[in-house]
Amino acid sequence: MSAPLIELRNVDKVFSNGTVALKRLSLAVGAHEFVSLLGPSGCGKSTALRLIAGLGAVSAGRINWAGRPDPAAAARRDIGFVFQEPTLMPWATVFKNVYLPLRLSRRRKSEVGDRVLDAIAKVGLSGFEDAYPRELSGGMKMRVSIARALVTEPKVLLMDEPFAALDEITRFKLNNDLLELWQDQSWTVIFVTHSVYESVYLSNRIVVMAARPGRVVADMDVAAPYPRGEDYRTSEPYNHYCGQVSNRLHEAMGQ
Amino acid sequence: MTGERELDEPLPIQSGPGTGMRVARVALPLLVGAVSLFLWDLVVRVNEIPHYILPGPLLVLDTLISDWHTLYPSLLVTLQITFMALSVATAGGVFLAILFTQSRWLELTFFPYAVILQVTPIISIAPLILIYVDNTYVALLICAWIVAFFPILSNTTLGLNSADHNLINLFQLYGASRWQTLWYLRLPSAMPYFLGGLKIAGGLSLIGAIVAEFAAGTAGAETGLAYRILEAGYRLNIPRMFAALIMISGTGIIIFLLFSMLAHLVLRKWHESAVKREN
Numbered sequence: 001m002s003a004p005l006i007e008l009r010n011v012d013k014v015f016s017n018g019t020v021a022l023k024r025l026s027l028a029v030g031a032h033e034f035v036s037l038l039g040p041s042g043c044g045k046s047t048a049l050r051l052i053a054g055l056g057a058v059s060a061g062r063i064n065w066a067g068r069p070d071p072a073a074a075a076r077r078d079i080g081f082v083f084q085e086p087t088l089m090p091w092a093t094v095f096k097n098v099y100l101p102l103r104l105s106r107r108r109k110s111e112v113g114d115r116v117l118d119a120i121a122k123v124g125l126s127g128f129e130d131a132y133p134r135e136l137s138g139g140m141k142m143r144v145s146i147a148r149a150l151v152t153e154p155k156v157l158l159m160d161e162p163f164a165a166l167d168e169i170t171r172f173k174l175n176n177d178l179l180e181l182w183q184d185q186s187w188t189v190i191f192v193t194h195s196v197y198e199s200v201y202l203s204n205r206i207v208v209m210a211a212r213p214g215r216v217v218a219d220m221d222v223a224a225p226y227p228r229g230e231d232y233r234t235s236e237p238y239n240h241y242c243g244q245v246s247n248r249l250h251e252a253m254g255q
Numbered sequence: 256m257t258g259e260r261e262l263d264e265p266l267p268i269q270s271g272p273g274t275g276m277r278v279a280r281v282a283l284p285l286l287v288g289a290v291s292l293f294l295w296d297l298v299v300r301v302n303e304i305p306h307y308i309l310p311g312p313l314l315v316l317d318t319l320i321s322d323w324h325t326l327y328p329s330l331l332v333t334l335q336i337t338f339m340a341l342s343v344a345t346a347g348g349v350f351l352a353i354l355f356t357q358s359r360w361l362e363l364t365f366f367p368y369a370v371i372l373q374v375t376p377i378i379s380i381a382p383l384i385l386i387y388v389d390n391t392y393v394a395l396l397i398c399a400w401i402v403a404f405f406p407i408l409s410n411t412t413l414g415l416n417s418a419d420h421n422l423i424n425l426f427q428l429y430g431a432s433r434w435q436t437l438w439y440l441r442l443p444s445a446m447p448y449f450l451g452g453l454k455i456a457g458g459l460s461l462i463g464a465i466v467a468e469f470a471a472g473t474a475g476a477e478t479g480l481a482y483r484i485l486e487a488g489y490r491l492n493i494p495r496m497f498a499a500l501i502m503i504s505g506t507g508i509i510i511f512l513l514f515s516m517l518a519h520l521v522l523r524k525w526h527e528s529a530v531k532r533e534n
């Protein structure tokens with residue numbers, strides 16, 4: 001692993017009501033990694049992701065970006081964030097929703113229109129530019145949300161249980177599309193999930209977290225090669241990793 | 256006047272039979288209206304009630320037509336006060352709501368006074384306003400404004416504060432300025448709430464205008480519809496009282512329909528309240 005792109009050092013997060021969400025969390029993520037943060041609810045995995053994105057301040061410790069402290073506003077432009085819900089503006093069309101990040105950085109539509117269309121095409125929604133979110137299925141809304149994260153051409157993609165609310169068939173399809181995009185774009189992805197299977201399928205590294213207080217209990221590599229397809233889901237290594245990760249997760253929850 | 260439900264909103268039962276229901280929705284109220292008018296006419300005729308006690312519906316219609324030249328200018332006066340008050344209430348309410356969401360302190364300081372303004376019955380402050388404000392027209396405007404202002408302010412404030420929390424985070428993430436967040440996120444989020452407030456305020460500003468005209472009574476140089484009712488009452492011209500009353504109700508209904516239609520046009524693309532669903 002090269003010098004870490006994102007580094008959390010002994011990060012504590014205590015909410016104003018006294019809840020200790022994270023306790024001395026340390027984590028280093030290198031460029032082009034696909035890291036899953038896996039753990040039971042309440043283990044602080046979403047909190048960690050939000051802190052990395054600069055949404056909220058750490059209570060103690062520090063977050064370094066390529067060796068520099070804290071994501072400055074400029075560095076944050078390099079982040080794409082995908083929430084658990086599609087989080088689209090219901091009054092805006094698909095095009096305008098995807099255009100939003102560029103609009104906020106005062107780029108003209110005439111100047112970046114093609115980039116918006118390109119991002120929409122990448123997630124397979126060409127032809128739906130003028131549709132409103134309510135006209136789309138849950139999976140399609142999630143695709144719009146991903147296109148919006150892509151449009152700024154970020155280096156880092158932060159995803160907070162993005163597919164948790166989708167049915168399994170849609171989820172598998174989106175998993176495959178995400179992996180393809182990841183290989184194309186050479187992103188770094190940090191992916192929060194509570195699904196062992198999803199994490200083993202997608203990532204090349206899995207960080208298992210435990211709750212109360214939120215902390216890292218295991219850090220494992222998934223050495224299976226990419227591209228991974230549906231064959232991988234039924235393969236021996238996949239089962240092996242799933243078993244291994246499940247065991248660590250159970251240990252984490254038993255503690 | 257304060258009905259929340261839009262007239263053009265499909266009722267849940269409508270998804271079944273379709274056109275039959277749609278016809279019934281217009282036909283049934285019309286039928287009730289026709290029967291009532293007929294009974295009214297019948298009672299007046301059979302009992303030979305004199306017109307200075309209760310005029311029949313046909314006489315009221317007659318009066319409405321024959322007195323149109325007196326009533327119509329009064330309608331214009333009332334309408335002018337209503338819409339002027341509503342415009343000022345809308346501009347002021349939205350402006351103050353934006354200020355409130357930009358500064359918690361302002362909201363904490365001034366919202367209680369907005370509530371006090373709202374809960375004090377207009378009929379009890381109107382005489383005072385008429386005493387202290389020399390210009391009767393301005394006094395009437397102020398009265399109508401007071402009642403129309405609050406629904407706009409409270410609804411818009413609620414709407415501006417109901418923007419999706421994750422979307423607010425997303426705007427933060429992309430370094431959006433306060434104005435960008437207001438313009439691209441908070442104002443569109445507030446739109447359904449604002450339009451709901453506008454629908455209520457439209458009716459209320461008419462009521463405020465009429466109440467204030469009553470309070471001003473014959474002292475007012477302006478001659479709105481309420482003044483016509485008072486005047487006709489002194490002269491025992493009961494048919495004209497009815498005619499003016501019908502004009503007021505009709506105006507209220509038209510204002511309500513107007514704003515319902517506006518809300519539908521603005522929201523039909525995206526908001527649940529205006530979207531037709533097929534089940």
